[in-house]
Amino acid sequence: MASDYYALLGVDRSATPEEIKKAYRRLARQLHPDVNDAPDASERFKEVSQAYEVLSDPQKRQVFDRGGDPMSGQRGGGGFGQGFSFDDIMDAFFGQSSQRGPRSRVQRGQDALLRLEVELAEAVFGVTQELKVDTAVVCEVCDGSGAEEGSQPVTCGTCHGQGAIQHVQRSLLGDIRTARPCPTCHGFGSVIPDPCRACDGEGRVRSRRNLTLTIPAGVDHGTRIQLTGEGEIGPGGGPAGDLYVEIQVRRHPVYSRTGDHLECHVTLPMTAAALGTTLDLPSLRADLEEHEGPDAITVDVEVGTQSGEVVVVRGEGVPRLRGIGAGDLRVTVVVETPDKLDDEQRELLQQLATLRGEERPEARLGATHRSVFGRIKSAFRAAGE
Template sequence: MNEDYYEILGVSKDASAEEIKKAYRKLSRKLHPDIAGKETEEEFKKVTVAYDTLSNPEKRRAYDRGGMPGMGGMGGFDFGDIFETFFSAAGMGPMGGPTPRGRRGKDMLTAIELTLAEITFGTQKQVELNTHVKCDTCMGSCCAPGTTAKTCSNCQGSGTVRMQQRTILGSVMTTAACQTCEGHGTVITNPCPECNGQGRQRAKRTITVDVPAGVEHGTRIRLSGQSEAGPGGGAAGDLYVEIHEKKDPIFTRVGADLIATVSIPFTAAILGTQIELETLDGKRTIDVPAGSQPFDEIVLENLGVTRLHRNTRGHLRIKLNIETPRKLTEEEKNLIRQFATLRGEDRVEAKPVQDGSGFFASLKEKFANF
């Protein structure tokens, strides 16, 4: 005579999934052979089969229609159930062996801010993470010190259980993940008290990041295995460090070149001068030739940013801003008038400038390179 799965679990036919799960857990603790002894093994298997059927919505519907073992009929069994049954019996379902407890940890993303100098020459940065690390008490085994996981007596370490199932084509053997060990093949009877049997615990870690010279804003550096540790002693995920470049108060970066604008008085532009500029490589003296014009460019080679993965650097390009005084004393005005008279510029006539030449064309040409 077939047995009633609801009766085996001690629940009503309209029991909820949570009630079925709660009943199974209670019976498992009472009947598990590792706890109650070998004499409860057969009864425990019946409980497991009943739970495996009633905890699966599709199997439960088929069972309630009389299509599963225990109700004596086969009504309501569809071809999807049959194909699933045969694939499982053929080893194409959960027959690949026990499921490892260890799972890979998640990847993480963090960011660091770098100055232009740090990007140019490369640097090392410390990153602090608050994440999961392997438990230093059980070293990821999930077991209390001095203990090990026991082979599951329900599935004999295979991680799966076999059961007979009746279909319209006859009786077949199906397989399912063992509910006792959750498919792992082993049971942890003494979990590690430090990590509660998880094999990992939260902690703060400090990681050193080697930043190569020449990285750009938004670049991500991958540190393999430096993210959170996986549960059950699983491998750690990867840490990605995203570069954020701080805005420099003097230089603008364009690729590997650096741009700086320097203001000089119009007299210095006329006569020529020397100026000092603090570069990323220290202070440099720059010669400004006589007759320099607004937005003229002075190029200092190899003082720009290092090119990533190359032992070369861009250039430092200095743009000249010629300052014209807005207020002059009467004496200064007279001197300027004398200068204009000497140059024949005391009377100025507007001269048309052909398209493609003149100040604005020169300005357009200079900025087209950036």
Template sequence: MTDHYETLGVARDAGQDEIKKAYRRLARELHPDVNPSADAAERFKDVTHAYDVLGDAQSRAEYDRGPLPGMGGAGGFGFGDIFEQFFGGGGRSSGPRSRRQPGQDSLLRVDLDLADVVFGVHRELRVQTAVLCETCDGAATAPGTSPERCTQCGGSGHVQRQVRSLLGNVVTNQPCTVCQGFGTVIPQPCHTCAGHGRVRAERTIPVDIPAGVDTGLRIQLPGQGEVGEGGGPAGTLYLEINVRHHDVFSRDGDDLLGTLEVSMPDAALGARASVDGIDGPVEVEVRAGIQSGDVITVGDRGVTRLRGSGRGDLRLGVQVVTPTKTDRRTEELLRELKERTRAPEPQLSQFKQGLFAKMRDRFHL
């Protein structure tokens, strides 16, 4: 049987603060979010169980007293084991259960603008959750009082009952109905938390959301979830990211996509322009003879990469704009242009994809 003191790496006479520090250090090292190995996950369970026993003064005292000598021995297999298999307890019990229970995980949706994910953003998140009761500091008892040993079960958390069976009268261990298996009762519960060691309250959690996150991604914040019953360790808070729609730009991985409208003269002659990027002005060069559906790429003006360094590109699909209203002089110039360029008459040609399909395909080259 594994010794809980050895599991936490502390001496048997260690104080409660030393035990708490050892648990927190090992939990940070072995938590699945930090160390995904199977061995670490198993050790994390052992460490958590050891702290559940040693972190509570009552359960630690029961553990230090050790099992009572009797049938079956420390390493043997006796009738008590058989009864435990068939009748849920036999002549032995695992001791009282701790009032300190791990807290539940929580999920919070965080809405971001597209600009927020380019460089990351700091947020002060307000959440309704279970927090440690400040009046009793999680002890669940009124100030100046403490839990008392249950007189029904003598502090074991279990009571023996005689059950008739095919083998005769069998004595079984069952959770004590007076103390609910805790081994202690609370005559004077904390008036603030009603004996739960936690209360519902609003918390403000500062969070630095990294650049490059996208809709559907979840950020894990261990220890920021709900505090458990009896002041138990808090669960994990998961932040689910949702990026709002942007009227000008859309996202493709680490790249930003947009549409650049170009007049007929600029498309024919070429031009330079300054357009508003998502984080400031962007200088764009339109080459002479550019066509609708062509793509202009501006490097390093996309989204900062979540993993790695640098930014993606800004890719602008060109849409040549034809004038819809002209005066007489403009019409004369356009006719002259048509004659000079020997522009062909409208005619059918080989099927070509539409503008938006063409732009889509080019973006994904």
């Protein structure tokens, strides 16, 4: 036994199509799972949607009013016996039927994509931004119906509310029935004789809206943030699609990002690398208008640091988007050799070279980076000795 679809929508049995549509839209907004987290919201939303599917279809509504079940999926009469018609056979083979009924004017809107450029600090530590979005919104004049105030859609006189025109073609197998969308109502089964002047009968208009977007800490270049129900309103005032915001991260003059780590290069004079030093690097957080913590990061360069060595500062990288903690800051040291010396500096360096026995140094070929085969060869030589 079918449910009482009128009771589900809260309308009388004599309700007009416009009253049924308004009741459905009101309940759909209340019960949609994206806005209602009640345990039974999803099931009630399905029931309300099914009720609207039946009562918005003239044929299904007529079957229901006579005590039948329009959602039983069975067809009566004709054909090949057992309640099947030739249309059922065509549907089984080709996935379509010549009897689908009029399509609803209320449809879901399309998803929208917006690309947003942010600074590296904003992507790393998160930020809240105000967006201006140009999308379709419900027409306030007709409330999405597409009809001028005081009027409503009327049954199409060409297809008599069917939404399709049937054609019968004789063949050796008998009469083959095909259906095409009605050219007058375009498959809706009804026409709007007096369209809304504000939206030209679309039920929606273009408008600019302001949205608040919260960018979570740790997003990367190309990350997409989904805003459910913030896309295009559908035709006939149907449910809105989703808005996707794709993050585009601008280049930073000092820092770059690799995964969850921040990286930078620091150039030091030869003496600082040899003697060791402490550096204060500007914190990436300082790029934010509002931030917590110090404006600088202390980096300890050990005595004898070689050019190309990487100093790691733990936990000063990118917060993990779907995890705990953060990556590291990796500082690559570049040792700068002086190319202009005065007489006093040259004399001091010559004295240092004499003290270290480096007046005529011998080049060490491959001493630092030996190949795998070289290390294996040395190991066998040592074992033989």
